[in-house]
Amino acid sequence: xxxxxxxxxxxxxxxxxxxxxxxxxxxxxxxxxxxxxxxxxxxxxxxxxxxxxxxxxxxxxxxxxxxxxxxxxxxxxxxxxxxxxxxxxxxxxxxxxxxxxxxxxxxxxxxxxxxxxxxxxxxxxxxxxxxxxxxxxxxxxxxxxxxxxxxxxxxxxxxxxxxxxxxxxxxxxxxxxxxxxxxxxxxxxxxxxxxxxxxxxxxxxxxxxxxxxxxxxxxxxxxxxxxxxxxxxxxxxxxxxxxxxxxxxxxxxxxxxxxxxxxxxxxxxxxxxxxxxxxxxxxxxxxxxxxxxxxxxxxxxxxxxxxxxxxxxxxxxxxxxxxxxxxxxxxxxxxxxxxxxxxxxxxxxxxxxxxxxxxxxxxxxxxxxxxxxxxxxxxxxxxxxxxxxxxxxxxxxxxxxxxxxxxxxxxxx
Ligand code: NAD
Numbered sequence: 220x221x222x223x224x225x226x227x228x229x230x231x232x233x234x235x236x237x238x239x240x241x242x243x244x245x246x247x248x249x250x251x252x253x254x255x256x257x258x259x260x261x262x263x264x265x266x267x268x269x270x271x272x273x274x275x276x277x278x279x280x281x282x283x284x285x286x287x288x289x290x291x292x293x294x295x296x297x298x299x300x301x302x303x304x305x306x307x308x309x310x311x312x313x314x315x316x317x318x319x320x321x322x323x324x325x326x327x328x329x330x331x332x333x334x335x336x337x338x339x340x341x342x343x344x345x346x347x348x349x350x351x352x353x354x355x356x357x358x359x360x361x362x363x364x365x366x367x368x369x370x371x372x373x374x375x376x377x378x379x380x381x382x383x384x385x386x387x388x389x390x391x392x393x394x395x396x397x398x399x400x401x402x403x404x405x406x407x408x409x410x411x412x413x414x415x416x417x418x419x420x421x422x423x424x425x426x427x428x429x430x431x432x433x434x435x436x437x438x439x440x441x442x443x444x445x446x447x448x449x450x451x452x453x454x455x456x457x458x459x460x461x462x463x464x465x466x467x468x469x470x471x472x473x474x475x476x477x478x479x480x481x482x483x484x485x486x487x488x489x490x491x492x493x494x495x496x497x498x499x500x501x502x503x504x505x506x507x508x509x510x511x512x513x514x515x516x517x518x519x520x521x522x523x524x525x526x527x528x529x530x531x532x533x534x535x536x537x538x539x540x541x542x543x544x545x546x547x548x549x550x551x552x553x554x555x556x557x558x559x560x561x562x563x564x565x566x567x568x569x570x571x572x573x574x575x576x577x578x579x580x581x582x583x584x585x586x587x588x589x590x591x592x593x594x595x596x597x598x599x600x601x602x603x604x605x606x607x608x609x610x611x612x613x614x615x616x617x618x619x620x621x622x623x624x625x626x627x628x629x630x631x632x
Contacts, residue, residue: 223537225304225512231538233307236614239607246622253303254321255279259349261327263342266335273342274328277350279359280306281321283624286357288313288562290364291346291371292326294511301512302326305364308533309562311617312555314624316594318566323359325350331366343371347378354379356389356572362565363393365511368439369405373398389572392565401568403583404561409443410584411560411591412531413451415552416444416505418595419527423550431503433457433525435464435495436510437478440531440558444507445471453505457498460484461510464498466491500524508535515540523549530554545608553610555617556598563590 223231230251237247261275276299279287289309292302302324310322327346331339353359363372372394379390388399396402403410420430430453434441437460445455449471457466458474462483468474468490477487485492499506499515500522508514509531515523516536520543528544529552530536536544536551544551564587571577578586594616601612 223513223516223539224300225534226300228513228534228537229304229307232610232614233618235611236618239605239611239615240619240622242618242622246625249625250618250621253278253280253306254282255353256299256303257350257353258299259346261342261346261349263338263345265338275326275346275349276302277323277325277353277359277361278302278306279321279323279353281310281621282359283621283628284314284321285319286321286355287323287359288318288320288362288565289323289325290362291367291375292324292364293329293331293342293366293371294326295328295330297326297328304512305533308555310621311614312559312562313617314620315555315598315613315617316559316563316590318562320360320562320566323361324364325361326364326366339371340374343367343374344378347375348382351379351382354390356387356569360389360565360569361391362561363439365438369393369395369400372400389569392568394568399568399572401564401571401583402578402580403587404564404568405439406443406447407564407583407587408440408531408558408561409445409447410587411563412440412444412507412509412529412557413447414560414588414591415557415595416448416453416507416527416529417451418592418599419529419550419552420504422599423526425504425526428452429454430505431456432505432507433498433501433503434507434509434531435459435498435514435535436508436532437484438509440561441507441509442475444509444531448505456503457493457501458484459493459495459498459510464493464495466493466498466501505529507531511535513537515544517543520544521547523547525549527552529557531558533558541608541610551608551610553613556594556609556613559594560587560591563587 306324394400506525517539
C-alpha cells in the first residue's frame with residue numbers, strides 16, 4: 220500500500236475541517252486552492268566551474284489575513300506538491316495562533332550537504348533573486364526550514380536589501396541577531412514544543428519529572444526541543460537523524476558537541492545504536508517526530524508505544540496513521556499547534572524589525588508562552604465541547620478563522 224503524499228494528507232485534513240465546521244462547497248474551493256505559485260530555475264556555478272540547474276519554488280498559499288509567511292527548505296526530495304502542502308499548513312497555523320499572516324513555503328530541490336559554503340551562498344542569493352518580485356516585509360516573509368539556517372537568512376536579507384538600495388531586515392526572519400534577528404528565535408520551535416509536551420502530559424496525568432522522551436530528528440527542532448524538555452526535568456532516552464538513532468547516550472550537550480564538530484550519531488561511541496523504525500516504537504511517555512513528513516503511517520503506527528505524540532515536524536502523521544493512534548488512545552498534539560513556537564517568535568522578530576526596537580530574551584519568552592497557551596487552551600476547550608481530536612480542533616480554529624476572513628473581505632470584483 221502506498222503512503223498518502225503530504226498534499227493528500229493536508230487536503231484530507233482540510234476536508235474534515237470543512238465538514239466539521241459545516242462550511243460550503245464554495246469555501247472548500249476557496250480554501251483548497253493556493254493563491255500564487257512561482258517555480259523558478261536556479262542556476263549554480265559549482266566551485267569546479269560547471270553550471271548546474273536546480274528547481275526552486277515559492278508558494279503563497281494565502282494572503283487573506285496578512286502577508287504570507289513560511290520557511291525555505293533545501294532538500295533533494297522537495298517538489299511543488301509538498302511545498303503547496305507545507306504552505307497550506309502554515310496558513311492554518313498562523314491563524315490558529317492569532318498571527319496576522321497568511322501562509323507560504325518555498326525551497327530548492329538540492330542537497331545542501333553536498334554544497335560548499337560559497338556554493339550554498341551563490342544558490343541562496345540566486346534563488347532569492349528569482350523570487351524577489353513576490354517577497355517583502357509587507358508581502359511574504361521567508362524563514363529557515365529543513366536544510367537552511369540563519370546564514371541563509373543573512374544572504375537572503377542582503378540580496379533583497381542590495382536590490383532595494385537600503386537595509387530591509389523585515390524581509391526574512393530567523394536572521395542573526397546583529398542583522399535584526401530576535402533573541403530566542405533559534406530555540407523558539409523547541410521551546411514551544413516543550414510547552415506543548417508539558418500540557419499534553421498534564422492532560423494525560425503524567426508527571427514531568429523523569430518522563431521519558433524519544434525524538435526523531437536531531438536538527439534545529441529536535442535539538443532545541445531536547446534542551447527545553449531536559450530543562451523541564453524530562454529524560455531524553457533516544458534521538459535519531461537521517462543516518463539512524465541512538466539510545467541511552469548520556470549527556471545531550473556532549474552528543475551535540477560531537478555532532479557540531481563533524482561527528483555523527485553512529486560514531487559517537489556511547490549508547491546503543493538503533494534504527495529510526497526502532498525509535499518510533501520505543502516504550503516512552505512522549506514521542507516527538509521532528510524530521511520529515513509521513514514518518515508515522517499505516518505501516519508503523521500500530522507499533523507506537525508512546526502515550527503522547529507531539530508533532531515537531533510538519534505533517535509527520537498520515538491520516539491513516541492518525542486513525543490508528545487515536546484507536547490506541549495515543550494523544551496527538553498536531554504540528555500546527557505543537558511547532559508554532561517558531562513562527563510565533565518569527566512574528567516577534569518581524570514586529571521588532573518594524574519597530575526598530577529589540578525585546579529582551581525574557582520578553583520574548585513570556586510573550587511566546589502567552590500566545591501559545593492561548594491557542595492550547597482554545598484547542599483544549601474545543602476538544603472538550605465538540606468531542607473532536609486535538610488535530611480536528613486545531614484545524615477547526617485555524618481554518619475557521621481564515622474562512623471568516625474570506626467571508627468578511629468578500630469576493631472581488
Ligand atoms: P533540520 O534540517 O535542522 O533538521 C532535520 C533533521 O531531520 C536532521 O537531524 C536530519 O538528519 C533528520 N532527518 C532527515 N531525514 C530523516 C529521516 N528520513 N529519518 C530521520 N531523520 C531524518 O530541520 P528542522 O528545522 O529541525 O525541521 C524539522 C521539521 O520541523 C521539518 O518538518 C520542519 O518543517 C519542521 N519545523 C521547523 C521549524 C523551524 O523553526 N526550523 C518550525 C516548525 C516546523
